[in-house]
Amino acid sequence: MMHAILEQDTVAHRLIGCHLVRQTPHGTIRVEITETEAYKGRDDPASHAYRAVTPRNRLMFGEVGRLYVYLIYGLHYCMNVVAHEPGNAGAVLLRAAEPVEGLELIRANRPGVADRNLLNGPGKLAQGLGVDIGFNGYDLMRSPDRQLALHISSKALPVAASPRIGISQAKELLWRFTPSD
Template identity: 60%
Template sequence: MERYRFLAKDTVEAAERLLGWELVRRTERGVIRIRITETEAYKGGDDPASHASRGVTARNRLMFGDVGYLYVYLIYGMHHCMNIVAHEPGEVGAVLLRGGTALEGIDLIRRNRPGVSDRLLLDGPGKLAQGLGIDLSWNGYFLLEPGASAADGLRLEPGQAEGSISRTPRIGITKAKELPWRFVLEPSESR
């Protein structure tokens, strides 16, 4: 659990540190492995764009709990978004996973997102969840256990943030959008 200690620090710091880490989804059809390339941090009461800004609800209760859990919600009645709970002890927060790059299982991702070009498979939070086959049934799933390697599991694994990291204001929100809590991993140029 030592390698996941950064999740129990500041949510914004965790959002940046998650770049390059990998999500491994095991299914009956095979393995999907993606590199996390875009994240956004959302904190508690002092962040009006956060689901936790108005206190604990049935929907957001995971953001107030232990780190390393998947917080999944539905937006616009059709897109699932995945977050990893990450915050300092006694605080509140989660990191929205906004984008990724396929490392393994591209055929499985294509099956989950039929008719979409490879370039657009995982370039948004809803697309990322759909590509991995994540829906509301995954809400509350613990990503850090060795048991997550079982069939039909999901696990967060260390990876490399190869390339440059950009820090920008958050996007797709109307409140506190000026906060520079979005992080994007730009790939290294080929030599």
């Protein structure tokens, strides 16, 4: 899926219902992705890749299926799946997920947090999975160590599109995706 469908909003839509599986020394964490946002590179003023290649955003111009991890506000890591058409740049921000397996491991990564708030934001999701800047560039589709893997859902779920949040430009674009009721 990641190599055949490269348009960011399509990938963001298709990632809803997919699983991220994290192998840790203490066991397996599996989560189902429930919220994503598309960032379309040079065509999107809210994208890190809008102006030019920088040391921070260079992965957004690179190989599809890699993880683009960055620190926001100097506090929280955010995870993006690189997705773009050939010759372009872009990524899909993983905003939220629901635990499927390894709830105790997620709780240990986010001590003192109510279960309903464990993975309901991009920084919370990265922390719950134990993902930090060391995963920047990680190949979600082909990494031999399989510390973190993306398992594509075999069926497309119905999703709702809405404006992206937490940005100051291009807020009106309906590139945020969640499961529809």
